[in-house]
Amino acid sequence: MFRQTALRRIAGAPTTTAPFRAQVPRRTLFSRGNQRRSGRAVENLNIQRLSQQSEDWHRNRRTFLWCGTIAGVISFIYTAYKLKVELSKPNKLDTGLPSSDPLASPSAADRKVVVHDEDGREIVATGNSTVPTFPRTLDLPAYTAPITTPSPTTTDPLTTQTITTPSGTTEYTLVGLGLRTVTFINLQVYVVGYYVATSDIAALQSALTKKINPIATTLVPGEREQLRAALLDPAEGERTWDELLASGVPARSAFRVVPVRDTDFHHLRDGFVRAVQARAGGETMADDAFGEAMRQFRAVFNRGSVPKRKELLLVRDETGRLSIAYDGGANKKEGRPPGRQLIGVVEDERVSRALWLNYLAGKKVASEPARKDIVEGIMEFVERPVGTVASQVVPVVNAKV
The missing domain is CATH 1.20.5 (Single alpha-helices involved in coiled-coils or other helix-helix interfaces)
Incomplete structure (x- = not known):
């Protein structure tokens, strides 16, 4: 039996004495595993990974x-x-040359250009399409008449104001101008120009020249740059103009305000009042006389609308008194006379000085383009000998517009 089984194993024949068992190969240390793979593709899905x-x-x-x-x-x-x-930018082939176009921007050339309108008056371009030009000179009377109180029954307070016009008027020369804008989108409000009485320019020349060089009558280029930097510096510029105005230099000056859009006196008043309050010191604000002056100033602007292109004048005389005049044009229906009409006077010198500083110097001014243009006008003054009637707007171009 055992012999037959052994012979069958040798011959390869199956044995019949023992039950059939599957032959499973044994895995040793050096043998490879049975890598039997199915013919079907298998995909292992990781839901968390797919979601991430x-x-x-x-x-x-x-x-x-x-x-x-x-x-x-x-x-x-x-x-x-x-x-x-x-x-x-000006539409010029050569912007380095002075432009005779009155609508061109004032920055189109190093110096402003004076042109003549159809009536022969000298005008200066503002760079604004609504108010394209400003007069180079103004002839203003001395506003010395007392201001009468408007009657409650009067429909137009301008008809009750009085104005004294002497036999002669005073000529004022334009120093600089610029556009007043508000909000971050630069909403245009008005064009403002600074005028100084022509006969008072010599005193302004002398004061500014001696600030840099006490023995000079005119400033050389290096000294002019030093003066320009001082006037543009917020602290030094405000200190310089405050000292000049407090000492009555220039003796007579004016700001000409012309709106480029329809506005009203209350809107202008709010801007002016904020400017005065920001410039006035704490002790000044607490002073009763100054408080009364501010009430007078507010009362002057207690009136109606100011259409665009209408003129508002702020005039400061040799005593520092502020006179406010308005040219709303003739109105026969309301009985309004033509020309500039005096609408108010504020006696306290501190009000006009604070209002002037709002345009001339400081960290924040009403119109930065106007401040820079005024400084450039001052540079035109100090480069000439003291006593010479200097003008910022040169050379003169005989042109018609």
């Missing part, structure tokens, strides 16, 4: 879209700004 990938994709998509939106807004703002800058 989807979340990352949507987050990146949102970030990309926000970046594109922000870049688009910035590009739009930058393009609009560059377009505005290009449109504001």
